[in-house]
Amino acid sequence: MAFKFRLPLLVLIDSILVLSAVYISYIPLHPSLGITSFAMISASALTMLISHHIFSFYYGLYHKAWEYASIGELIAIGRAVSLSVLATALVEYFVYGGIFMRALASTWMIYLLAIGGSRFFWRTLRDSFFQQRCANKRTLIIGAGAAGLMVARQLQQNLESELCPIAFIDDDQRKQKLQYLSLPVMGGIDSIHDVVEALSIDHIIIAIPSLDRQGMNRIYTECAKTKAKTKILPMLEDLVTGKVSVSEFRDVQVEDLLGREPVKLDMNSISGNISRKTVLVTGAGGSIGSEICRQICKFTPGKVVLLGHGENSIYLIDMELRKAYGDKIEIVPVIGDIQDRNRMFEVMEEHKPDVIYHAAAHKHVPLMEYNPREAVKNNVFGTKNVAEAADVFGVKTFVLISSDKAVNPTNVMGSTKRIAEMIIQKLDQESETKFVAVRFGNVLGSRGSVIPLFKKQIQDGGPVTVTHPDMTRYFMTIPEASRLVIQAGALARGGEIFVLDMGEPVKIVDLAKNLIKLSGYTIEEIGINFSGIRPGEKMFEELLNEKEVHPEPIYPKIFIGKAVLEQEEEVDYLLRKFESFSSEEMKTFVINLANRKINRKLSIVSNA
Structure with missing residues (x-):
């Protein structure tokens, strides 16, 4: 129902604002401008009103989500307002033989402030609500690059999200002490623990799609020192293909911490x-x-x-x-x-x-x-x-x-x-x-x-057996x-x-410790x-x-x-005499055979 009345409401509000801007500018100045009748002011007002609606539809001002308004929307408003004023100036020139420049300049300023202010009022309301929501699930974003900014913007715009971005962490010293999307870059990876404590962070999101596993290990090691829950951005290929949304964060998995990069395939040879x-x-x-x-x-x-x-x-x-x-x-x-x-x-x-x-x-x-x-x-x-x-x-x-x-x-x-x-x-x-x-x-x-076994043991409350x-x-x-x-x-x-x-190689006990931490427990809790x-x-x-x-x-x-x-002969012997071996003889024979420790004559005699 709200969507049904949205367009008529915006048209009505804009009409009131446009007419108000014209009359506020023209009426006080009309004696000095040579405007001889109220009809002349009304003609200019009507021209500007019609022009405004034409250019507003052309630039999509009635179809934008103004609670998310930004620079792009401001530029569209500026174009629509300026072209409407220009159209009014042309009508005045051809109808009255002159342009009321002072009144039009005043109208342009009031008109732009009124239309822009009405739109960004919704953005202010949303931001105000967002700040109230930030009382819970305060979120630190690791990485102030393109992916990190995309995550922050998505969380700021999604009012249904429980996560509220508070700050960034980035090793790039050029970004530190700056603000992106009104969020400060608090420091590098080594400062994660201190920042989490200082800002009462509940969640950490690692938003660096290009991060190698060695880098992931380093970041997660620092995150694990805190009590904040750590999540990671989905894989870049899944984001590009639209398989998942940027806001669909996943838990850090033990596979992310192996410390080695996957093999890149020779696509041509495999395809052939x-x-x-x-x-x-x-x-x-x-x-x-x-x-x-x-x-x-x-x-x-x-x-x-x-x-x-x-x-x-x-x-x-x-x-x-x-x-x-x-x-x-x-x-x-x-x-x-x-x-x-x-x-x-x-x-x-x-x-x-x-x-x-x-x-x-x-x-x-x-x-x-x-x-x-x-x-x-x-x-x-x-x-x-x-x-x-x-x-x-x-x-x-x-x-x-x-x-x-x-x-x-x-x-x-x-x-x-x-x-x-x-x-x-x-x-x-x-x-x-x-x-x-x-x-x-x-x-x-x-x-x-071992991983499914460890997960089951953790799910059951421990201990994990190594x-x-x-x-x-x-x-x-x-x-x-x-x-x-x-x-x-x-x-x-x-x-x-x-x-x-x-x-x-990886120590199994280290793997177990990582898995316990990734599951949200401490080593002491699970054992x-x-x-x-x-x-x-x-x-x-x-x-x-x-x-x-x-x-x-x-x-x-x-x-x-x-x-x-x-x-080779011993392998053939195993295949031929398989049925004659007992389980224990089989076990001894195959281990010795694989290690090249079989004396053929002794083996054949002893197992004949």
Whole structure:
């Protein structure tokens, strides 16, 4: 209803103001101006009134939200007022043979002040209400650049927002002690704690989209010293694409604090490897497999085959991709177990993929220690089935998803991954298919990883359990891992082990502390218990052993290792005599085999 009467009300108010400005200016001066009748004044008033409404509609003065008025609106008012006065001057010249300059000058000033003042009155009311609202949820914005100003303006204009910007923090000394949008820049990053205390800040918003993770770590470390809740601006690509609004802040996540930058892809080589091709992903419903599918679809393959054992996970990724790419890409969900050799050959024969990303695997270290036979069946036999089917049906590139735990493994899972690498390395020597492996460290947020466990423990009130205070791991995000796999497929020449430069390893206990703080608790509230190293775990992981290291990266942040292919006969022996091993014998054999510690004659005699 208010919107319905808004235009007539503005027209009425403007009409009163315009006529008032004319009569206030003309009547006192009319004897000295030679104006002989009230009709002459009324004619000028009518001309100015009609001109005003014409130019007001032309410059959109009746369609602007005046509670948000700024310089742009002031310029529009100035143009409309000045042109209305000019039109009146022209009418006076042609009708009366002269222009009443003094009266018009006085009218212009009164007219401009009246129209401008009426509009900016609404801005004053809004600002007054905004200042009253700032009693709660006082907000400090980190970054006084374009993004920070955009955030501040959005919060100032959005009366429904609970956050009220109070000040900026910026390391640029040229900005410090200045005001932007009436908000002071209080100092640099090192002064965050003091500013929060001095201004009674409740929320902190980090508004620097270009911030690298090292910088994020530094800022968050300072923010964590305060009791204020810290949030971050959405990703720049999400803002540009309109996926989220600038006011949709998100919590700082542990992924933001890893201290390394994601790998940049060689888009041309990847596009040539995937575009309009048939791509098959095993384990397509898993954390890594599903993200590989999402990344692949950005390069518009002709067909994507989603192969997995769990129908629900395959259903979910199938529906997601169909919704996003169904009109551009043929998406085929396939239920199948990689341990089923015949099924793998059927799938390859039917779809004849150009590229395979083999992500299906058992990966949980302690569980595989208790189930070594299942680890071998899935990670070794399953890989052999898919790889040999790829060879038979002429797949161009086969990429195995391996693990840093395949290096000098002390557990069953890592050992089976290393044996899977041996299998594809041997096939690469015999096949026209290019077989390669990709190794990376722990993936944050993947199923069975430490982050979901920590979050659940924090949600339950603690304590968070860490195996050992000195245990370290390499970490990367799911999208980073997936991009590495895709890039490796494009770089493949055959037989390589690709490794990502994952930066510095992270202490698990530091990860736990960060996650507790990010969840809004203190270390004392949740607590950390050390449970001891679990079966098969190492204190630290490696990405390449001494014999595999190639010091120069093949691509920025991607290294290549030529892992030594040894003990082929022992691998064949394992495959042939699998059923005869007990669980404990299986465990011992695969770990020794992966570490090249098997004496062939002794092993065969002892297990015959």
